[in-house]
Amino acid sequence: MPTSETMQMKNSDVAVQTERVFRWWDYPLWFLLTLLNTSAILYFFSYWFSLDDWQRYPTTFSAMTLVLVGILLSQQVAWFLLPRMRRPRPMAIRTRWKVGVATTFVPSAEPLEMLEETVRALVALDYPHDTWVLDEGDDDRVMSLCFRLGASHFSRKHIPAYQSNDGTFKSRSKHGNYNAWLYEVGLDRYEIVVGFDPDHVPNPHFLTTVLGYFEDPKVGYVQAAQVYKNQKASFIARGAAEETYAYYSSLQMASYAMGYPIVTGCHNTNRVTALRQVGGFAAHDADDLLITQLYRASGWEGVYVPQILAKGLTPVDWNGYLTQQQRWARSVLDIKFRQFPKIAGKLPVSARLISSLHGLNYVQEGILPAGGLIVMAVMLVTGSTPVLAYLTGVKLAILLGVVQFSDFYRQRFYLDWRNECGLPWRAAVLRFAKWPYFLLALYEAILHRQVSYSITPKVKEKSRSIRLLLWPHLLVALLVCAAWVISVVSANDISPSVHAWTAIIVAGTLALISTELLMQFPHPSGKKLPNKPAAE
DSSP: OOOHHHHHHHTTTOOOOEEESSOTTHHHHHHHHHHHHHHHHHHHHHHHTTOTHHHHOHHHHHHHHHHHHHHHHHHHHHHHHGGGOEEEOOOOOOSOOOEEEEEEEOTTTSOHHHHHHHHHHHHTOSSOOEEEEEETTOOHHHHHHHHHHTOEEEOOTTOGGGOBSSSTTBTTSHHHHHHHHIIIIIHHHOSEEEEEOTTOEEOTTHHHHHGGGGGSTTEEEEEEOOEESOGGGOHHHHHHHHHHHTIIIIIHHHHHHTTOOOOOTTEEEEEHHHHHHHTSSOSSTTHHHHHHHHHHHTTOEEEEEOSOOEEEOOOOSHHHHHHHHHHHHHHHHHIIIIIHHHHGGGSOHHHHHHHHHTTHHHHHHHHHHHHHHHHHHHHHHHOOOOOOOHHHHHHHHHHHHHHHHHHHHHGGGSTTHHHHOSOOHHHHHHHHHHHHHHHHHHHHHHHTOOOOOOOOOOSOOOOSSOOOTTHHHHHHHHHHHHHHHHHHHTTOOOOHHHHHHHHHHHHHHHHHHHHHHHHHSOOTTSOOOOSSOOOO
């Protein structure tokens, strides 16, 4: 039987073939909707810049314009990327690859039942492979589970060489756990390594779907979509899922077309030769984003497979969600500030461009809401408020309606569009909830604050004390109310629309805070809120 190396030599001319996602009829539709979008934007801003109040309140109008432009900018960038989307054509497996499939586990922080479900699915994958559990605790129960299910067990707990304060083998980190196993076992034994988070359960055809792309010797990694199976557990879980629909469909397919599909830490497939060249899994909390850049800087290409090949868990309460979002934002921004400048010169132009844009939403979604609230408070206190007529609201509503209508069209490219399309109102609530934490993440990234890695809880945790995570919004509500009172006492001449928006913001903020309180206290009927994800 020929080895994988000789087969790779024979198939060195085999390249991954791609196809456009747009059908012939998508182009005229996209063009018409682009004209509609552009017309609506020009129509609104031609009116907006013609208002007489620009001369009386130039600072206020400039600030409001920046907020509005920031909101529209990200949508328009995503819109103009749509025609570029590509997906790979399936490739047959010709090489007998030596494959190692691994999942990490921390016994003190993760339930054994979750691990068992994942390991069963990993062992059942329909391509010959070895299954490993990388156990941080060297737990007897985990060893017993591995023996019973036919998986191998590895732990670095008692190996000092793989327990460092930082770097490749950083203790209490996912990348450190993977690298310890990789250097001790994986590099010498396998040609392909697949990593899974312990909550992500693959379907049986995962390996046979992704391995064929490694017949192209230029491919260093293959990434499939991340999908959550517990979306019905709470509105937070559904909102977190809604935030991913566009990213794992149109945005990743557009990134792939530009040569830069981004690795996702929940599950990914890697060529060991490529892993060896970049020094193993990247030593960073955002190891997936960093290893993407290292792969591309080293000349390796990636493949994005827009298929649902595995499903995992997303946080179901504010504690898990906000903790996860702040950690993601801080680690991605740290790469932007400190790692990317060192690598940028080695990246292709398209990869450099996408990498520059990736993650800026963390800055935008933190600064824009804060800027908007500051503008409103200043208008209330100083009385320097333009008279925003009813006509302004109508024209703005038309603009936002056109933008949302176009987004409904974009939803046709969602991976499971029949279940995912619709108005993403839960994601909008979550974006409003987390902006203070994005600002905090930006502050921590700028100061390069070292924060210990924490595993995101994926089920509702019982708390011995009340911990109000949404307290920044309570502070915002108090400050806006204080500005409102000052405005009324001072008899400032305030536009009715400003009063209306102030009331909406205060009411919405208090309603948001109430959701956290409801999650912490028993239901009035006497029933406690569920502390486990609902069954799919």
